[in-house]
Amino acid sequence: MPYRKTKVVVTRKLPDPIETRMMELFDVSLNVEDKPYSQAQLVEAVQQADILVPTVTDRIDAGVLSQANPDLRLIASFGAGVDHIDLATARQRGITVTNTPGVLTEDTADMTLALILAVPRRLTEGERYLRAGDWTGWAPTGMLGNRIWGKRLGIVGMGRIGSAVARRARAFGMSIHYHNRNRVSDELEQELEATYWESLDQMLARMDIVSVNCPHTPGTFHLLSARRLKLLRPHAYVVNTSRGEVVDENALTRMLESGELAGAGLDVFEHEPAVNPKLLAMDNVVLLPHMGSATIEGRLDMGEKVIINIKTFVDGHAPPDRVIEGLL
Numbered sequence: 001m002p003y004r005k006t007k008v009v010v011t012r013k014l015p016d017p018i019e020t021r022m023m024e025l026f027d028v029s030l031n032v033e034d035k036p037y038s039q040a041q042l043v044e045a046v047q048q049a050d051i052l053v054p055t056v057t058d059r060i061d062a063g064v065l066s067q068a069n070p071d072l073r074l075i076a077s078f079g080a081g082v083d084h085i086d087l088a089t090a091r092q093r094g095i096t097v098t099n100t101p102g103v104l105t106e107d108t109a110d111m112t113l114a115l116i117l118a119v120p121r122r123l124t125e126g127e128r129y130l131r132a133g134d135w136t137g138w139a140p141t142g143m144l145g146n147r148i149w150g151k152r153l154g155i156v157g158m159g160r161i162g163s164a165v166a167r168r169a170r171a172f173g174m175s176i177h178y179h180n181r182n183r184v185s186d187e188l189e190q191e192l193e194a195t196y197w198e199s200l201d202q203m204l205a206r207m208d209i210v211s212v213n214c215p216h217t218p219g220t221f222h223l224l225s226a227r228r229l230k231l232l233r234p235h236a237y238v239v240n241t242s243r244g245e246v247v248d249e250n251a252l253t254r255m256l257e258s259g260e261l262a263g264a265g266l267d268v269f270e271h272e273p274a275v276n277p278k279l280l281a282m283d284n285v286v287l288l289p290h291m292g293s294a295t296i297e298g299r300l301d302m303g304e305k306v307i308i309n310i311k312t313f314v315d316g317h318a319p320p321d322r323v324i325e326g327l328l
């Protein structure tokens with residue numbers, strides 16, 4: 001099929017250069033107002049589209065996919081995580097799914113480190129205090145936090161982002177521990193001086209800071225369950241820049257409230273954009289609106305990847321970032 005005849009439906013506003021290039025290449029429908037589509041609008045989108053470009057805010061579930069027109073052959077998602085797409089149904093219907101891995105690794109790792117530093121050092125709490133006009137001057141015991149240097153960091157999920165977090169954390173004097181489905185290569189373990197824990201439970205019980213860097217899949221839903229969170233020691237901090245669903249948010253909130261955990265840095269939430277109101281009231285948590293990969297450079301790179309995936313697919317080849325293979 002020629003590019004020009006390929007109907008591409010983009011569900012959210014993307015950076016201008018990406019939208020412009022898409023308009024030059026394909027027959028594109030844009031979401032100019034950037035209002036997230038309802039499930040009914042997503043159904044309309046999959047009824048029109050040969051190729052759908054969704055994001056994390058779209059729930060592409062079996063209900064939506066079952067109403068797709070038979071020409072919908074590719075879902076070229078803008079983002080690394082694909083937990084908003086029912087992959088099993090897409091596979092059944094022969095729809096190829098692609099994502100945009102690799103280009104948001106360093107940005108997300110930077111934000112993870114920002115949270116790892118911000119929570120124990122009370123960064124946002126201090127800033128709120130100053131802005132409120134409450135600061136009366138330096139005091140030897142004012143705004144005391146906890147030292148980062150020398151602490152044990154437990155990384156849950158040692159993929160691209162987990163490794164990039166580990167590299168940064170080494171420079172801040174943390175020792176690296178990790179749990180992953182598979183042990184990483186000897187070379188990487190040596191480079192990071194990382195200790196592998198086959199048992200997540202064993203690792204959690206010994207860490208000072210835990211960083212969640214694994215994708216959300218059926219297998220990682222509530223990986224940090226109420227039971228596992230209880231294994232953490234009361235001085236431990238939890239940081240999550242992956243997906244809210246990996247952590248039992250209610251259990252985490254209860255433990256933060258009762259002082260069973262020292263603090264948390266959260267860029268993602270279980271029911272976004274809703275945030276547990278109890279968390280909003282706590283001083284020992286830093287809360288961000290899912291902005292781990294939010295850099296201009298990153299968003300442009302993500303858009304370029306989406307375009308490459310679409311072009312390769314339309315040319316009749318297997319797109320580079322296939323999450324699942326449909327029928328080409």
Ligand code: 8YV
Pocket residue numbers: 054055056057078079080081082104242292293294
């Ligand atoms: C993206 C993310 O901004 O890529 C991911 O998986 O979580 C975010 O950093 C978002 O997914 C865009 O769809």
